[in-house]
Amino acid sequence: MPAAPTHYLGGVRLGVLDIGSNTVHLLVVDAHRGGHPNPMSSTKSVLRLAERIDGDGRLADDAAKDLVEAVDEFTRIAHTSGCEQVMAFATSAVRDATNSDEVLAAVLAKTGVEIGVLSGRDEARLTSLAVRRWFGWSAGRILALDIGGGSLEMSNGVDEEPDVALSVPLGAGRLTRDWLPGDPPDRRRINVLRDWLDAELKPVAAELTAAGIPDLAVGSSKTFRSLARLTGAAPSSAGQRVQRRLTASGLRQLIAFISRMTRADRADLEGVSADRAGQLVAGALVAEAAMRALDLDTLDICPWALREGVILRRLDSDAFDDELPSLETTSAGND
Numbered sequence: 001m002p003a004a005p006t007h008y009l010g011g012v013r014l015g016v017l018d019i020g021s022n023t024v025h026l027l028v029v030d031a032h033r034g035g036h037p038n039p040m041s042s043t044k045s046v047l048r049l050a051e052r053i054d055g056d057g058r059l060a061d062d063a064a065k066d067l068v069e070a071v072d073e074f075t076r077i078a079h080t081s082g083c084e085q086v087m088a089f090a091t092s093a094v095r096d097a098t099n100s101d102e103v104l105a106a107v108l109a110k111t112g113v114e115i116g117v118l119s120g121r122d123e124a125r126l127t128s129l130a131v132r133r134w135f136g137w138s139a140g141r142i143l144a145l146d147i148g149g150g151s152l153e154m155s156n157g158v159d160e161e162p163d164v165a166l167s168v169p170l171g172a173g174r175l176t177r178d179w180l181p182g183d184p185p186d187r188r189r190i191n192v193l194r195d196w197l198d199a200e201l202k203p204v205a206a207e208l209t210a211a212g213i214p215d216l217a218v219g220s221s222k223t224f225r226s227l228a229r230l231t232g233a234a235p236s237s238a239g240q241r242v243q244r245r246l247t248a249s250g251l252r253q254l255i256a257f258i259s260r261m262t263r264a265d266r267a268d269l270e271g272v273s274a275d276r277a278g279q280l281v282a283g284a285l286v287a288e289a290a291m292r293a294l295d296l297d298t299l300d301i302c303p304w305a306l307r308e309g310v311i312l313r314r315l316d317s318d319a320f321d322d323e324l325p326s327l328e329t330t331s332a333g334n335d
Contacts, residue, residue, distance in 0.1 A: 011035065014314065015078030016307050017071065017088035019115060021050035021149025021173045022275055024067065026074040027307050028081045036133075037311045043077055045070045046275040049093035050149045050173040057098040064103045072111045087310060088115045091123060092150025092171060120167020124153035126309030128162040131218050133312055134304045140215030143208065143294065146305055147223040147286050149173035149279070154204065154290070156211045163211040168204055170197065172223055172276075172283035183263050185281055190259055193282075197289035205293035219246055219299040221306075222276065223283040228301045229271030230254050236271070244301035248291050255284045 011032030018025045025044040029037040047070060052063035059067075071088065078086045094100050095117050104115055118126070124146070131144045144162075146153040150171035155162035179193045180186070219228070224246060229235060231250035234242045258266055259281050267277035276283075291299065 012085070013040070013081070013083050014311060015075075015081065015083035015086040016310055017074055017078070017086055017113070017115075018307050018310075019049075019067065019071070019088065019090040019094060021091065021093040021171060022046060022048055022279075024070040024074065025307070026078060028078060028083060029311060031311055031315055033315045037308055041081060043074060045074075048173070048275070050171070051177055053093070053097060057096070059094070059097040059099055059103055064099075064106060067103065068107050068110045071107050071113055071115070075111055075113055086113065087314060088113050089310060090115050090117050091148060091306075092120065092169070092174075095119070096150065096169075120151050120153065121165050123148075123151070123306055124155045124165035124167055125162060126313060127153055127220055127306050128155035128157060128165060128309070129160050129312055130304040130306070130309035131220055131302045132157075132160050133308075134302050135216065135218070135300075141212050142216050142218055143214035143296075144218045144220060144302070145224070145287075145290055145299070146219070146221045147172055147283050148221060152286055152290065154208050156208050156214060158212070164208055166204060166208060168200065170200065170286050172279040172286060175282040175286065176279040180282055183278075184260055187259070190281070190285070193285060194289065197285060198293065201289050201293040205290075209294065217294070217296045217299050218302050219287070220302040220304065222273075223280075224287065224299065224301055225303070226271050226273075226276065226280065227251060227254065227284055227287055228299075230258075230269060233301065240303040246287070246299045246301060248288070248297050251284060251288050251291070255281070255288060258284065 011030055013030050016027045023044045023046050028041045029039050031037040047066050049063055052060045054060055075086055108114055127146045128144050131142055141158045143156045148171045150173060151167050152170040153167050155165045157163040179189055228244045228246040231254050233244035263278045266272055266280050267274040272280060
């Protein structure tokens with residue numbers, strides 16, 4: 001591994017290797033303290049790790065092999081791209097696997113990459129940091145939601161460190177696997193899942209809102225971006241700075257539409273990637289239930305999420321080589 005970058009005015013090129021429930025994603029960014037991360041390239045491989053957990057909770061051997069090969073390939077890409085450091089982290093699929101230690105050891109032995117496994121709470125905290133930096137201090141108290149493949153992260157706070165950070169195992173991939181295996185999904189199972197989600201989220205919502213009523217409610221992650229796009233928000237080609245929102249009424253209408261479609265038909269919808277089409281209905285149901293439990297009519301969509309939070313925390317953790325200049329004060333003498 002290359003040496004850790006030093007501080008310099010031009011910044012540093014970093015590789016962020018995100019091992020999620022659906023994909024392994026390498027993001028190469030140029031970044032410096034005090035500036036926004038500037039994406040240079042993005043490469044991903046669809047592994048669907050969350051769907052390759054056996055009945056004993058183990059990540060299947062072929063899935064582990066695919067993960068080792070993906071990490072090896074992407075690390076080479078990062079180094080070829082000039083990254084001075086690669087930060088590799090895994091979320092719920094690896095975290096929840098009963099053989100996670102064995103899998104991580106195999107990755108380290110083959111690639112030399114040590115993967116950090118984030119707790120669900122740390123996922124929520126880092127996503128909250130990214131959301132706060134995007135919207136700024138003027139947004140006041142922010143409630144942030146992030147739907148992943150294996151879990152739902154939620155936070156509430158007025159600072160970069162949220163007052164409450166929670167993670168619950170209500171990810172879109174997990175619920176698709178456990179509740180909605182049909183194609184299209186069974187209507188009765190959708191209704192039962194709705195009721196179950198309401199019951200699961202009621203105490204979570206109470207804990208989250210006990211910290212304070214939010215001034216702004218935000219949805220981050222690909223799931224929320226796709227749902228917003230399907231309900232009329234601007235496409236990605238319009239740029240990150242275009243305001244995008246998801247409304248509860250629009251979401252209800254969307255669910256009635258997409259729940260009758262097959263996976264292949266959903267993959268043809270604008271803003272929906274083929275690798276996420278299968279879990280779109282479950283993701284929409286989680287979003288709907290969360291908004292209902294938290295009494296939210298609208299979510300603002302944030303283009304930054306966990307990966308950006310990891311980058312920002314990495315930049316913040318660097319110690320300055322030079323001391324900050326002291327501020328000299330002078331007082332006017334009395335004439």
